Amino acid sequence: MPEPEVFDESVVKVERLLRRVAFIVKRRGRDILADFGITNPQFNALLALKEKEHMTMGELCEKLMLACSTATDLIDRMEKNGFIVRNRDTQDRRVIRLAVSEKGQQVITEVLSARRRYVASMLEKLSEEEKTQLAQSLDRLHSLMFSEKVNP
Amino acid sequence: MPEPEVFDESVVKVERLLRRVAFIVKRRGRDILADFGITNPQFNALLALKEKEHMTMGELCEKLMLACSTATDLIDRMEKNGFIVRNRDTQDRRVIRLAVSEKGQQVITEVLSARRRYVASMLEKLSEEEKTQLAQSLDRLHSLMFSEKVNP
Numbered sequence: 001m002p003e004p005e006v007f008d009e010s011v012v013k014v015e016r017l018l019r020r021v022a023f024i025v026k027r028r029g030r031d032i033l034a035d036f037g038i039t040n041p042q043f044n045a046l047l048a049l050k051e052k053e054h055m056t057m058g059e060l061c062e063k064l065m066l067a068c069s070t071a072t073d074l075i076d077r078m079e080k081n082g083f084i085v086r087n088r089d090t091q092d093r094r095v096i097r098l099a100v101s102e103k104g105q106q107v108i109t110e111v112l113s114a115r116r117r118y119v120a121s122m123l124e125k126l127s128e129e130e131k132t133q134l135a136q137s138l139d140r141l142h143s144l145m146f147s148e149k150v151n152p
Numbered sequence: 153m154p155e156p157e158v159f160d161e162s163v164v165k166v167e168r169l170l171r172r173v174a175f176i177v178k179r180r181g182r183d184i185l186a187d188f189g190i191t192n193p194q195f196n197a198l199l200a201l202k203e204k205e206h207m208t209m210g211e212l213c214e215k216l217m218l219a220c221s222t223a224t225d226l227i228d229r230m231e232k233n234g235f236i237v238r239n240r241d242t243q244d245r246r247v248i249r250l251a252v253s254e255k256g257q258q259v260i261t262e263v264l265s266a267r268r269r270y271v272a273s274m275l276e277k278l279s280e281e282e283k284t285q286l287a288q289s290l291d292r293l294h295s296l297m298f299s300e301k302v303n304p
Contacts (some may be wrong), residue, residue, distance in 0.1 A: 007268045008275075010283050015264070015271040017290035018177050023196065024297045025174035027217050044175065065179050112167070116159045119167040122296040123160075130292060131162050137289040138169035140282060144274040145176045 032114045036107050042078055043111060045071070046104050049084065054097040083107060184266045188259050194230055195263060197223070198256050201236065206249040235259065 026040065033043050041064075048063045049055060057075065061068040075098065078084040083104035089095035100108070123131055178192065185195055193216075200215045201207060209227065213220040227250065230236040235256035241247035252260070275283055 005265045005268070007265075007272060010287055011268050011272045011275055013287050014275060014283075014290065015268050017287070017294050018173070018271065019181070019267070021170070021290060021294050021297065022174035022177035022181075024294075025170050026178060028297075029171070029174075113157045113159075115171070116157070116163050116167050119170065120159060120163045122293070123163055123166060125296055126292070130289075131166075133285055134289040134293060135162055135165050135169070137282075137286040138166065138173060140278070141274070141286060142169050142173050142176075144277055145173065145180075 028118060029115065032111055032118075035114075036111060037081070038083065038107060038111075041066075041074055042083065043107075045074055045078065046083060046100055046108055049098055049100050050105070050108055054087075054099060056095060056097060060098060078104075180270060181267065184263055184270075187266075188263060189233070190235065190259060190263075193218070193226055194235065195259075197226055197230065198235060198252055198260055201250055201252050202257070202260055206239075206251060208247060208249060212250060230256075 029043070030040055033040060038046075044064060045060065048060060052059075052063070055063070057068065057072060060075070061071040064071060066074070075084060075086075079086060082101055085099050085101050086096050087099055089097050123134075126134065181195070182192055185192060190198075196216060197212065200212060204211075204215070207215070209220065209224060212227070213223040216223060218226070227236060227238075231238060234253055237251050237253050238248050239251055241249050275286075278286065
């Protein structure tokens with residue numbers, strides 16, 4: 001077996017913390033979503049469609065970084081469950097565009113409120129300075145991850 | 153529809169950033185794992201077993217916050233693929249304990265190296281002060297999330 005690579009202590013620590021925080025965020029999110037009969041990937045699709053309305057399937061797959069076959073199955077189920085509607089483009093009737101239904105919108109509002117209540121219950125244990133530091137650090141990290149993703 | 157709840161700007165921001173960072177960490181992790189023929193839940197099981205060796209199935213389900221039927225399917229597949237071995241307890245032969253195989257250990261080492269290379273490529277863009285701030289903030293957040301989870 002090759003010698004294991006050596007990394008800075010800060011790298012090892014940040015990798016471990018990111019992995020653990022992401023794990024808890026996902027599990028906690030899943031528990032909240034279970035009450036609304038919706039899965040994590042479905043909720044991500046709803047949020048993506050709310051953020052950028054009237055996307056086509058092709059645009060949605062790209063945004064969600066999913067194979068289009070996977071995203072199509074996802075959207076089929078969500079349309080059946082009434083969270084999403086498929087509409088024909090008004091300019092070009094061959095193009096199908098996706099939209100969040102009223103029921104989908106209500107789920108987004110309620111799930112975000114539940115998630116925010118969870119985050120609020122943690123932040124109230126922090127000082128104002130710690131809160132600012134946390135928000136700044138996450139913001140910086142997110143920008144780095146995002147640019148990393150777009151320009152690998 | 154009821155009035156939407158109002159939250160502090162910091163709560164809205166941290167919730168959004170946590171959700172986005174967790175999403176990217178998961179997707180990036182999944183891409184790394186794909187090269188090793190292993191899924192995210194399987195890798196989480198490997199890490200949990202490495203952290204606390206010789207767990208029983210019951211202990212593992214609890215640690216992974218998964219239904220035991222789901223965890224059993226997961227472990228069956230991982231044993232079949234050679235990542236995990238089931239051993240009888242030396243004291244009580246009726247008890248089955250789980251262990252990471254040599255192949256599983258090798259996957260952990262290689263995947264963690266790949267993840268650390270990714271984190272290192274981001275951290276090198278930060279000043280020493282920003283790095284310290286990020287590690288501190290994530291540490292504080294993780295402690296809060298963890299205590300929240302254990303004592304809901």
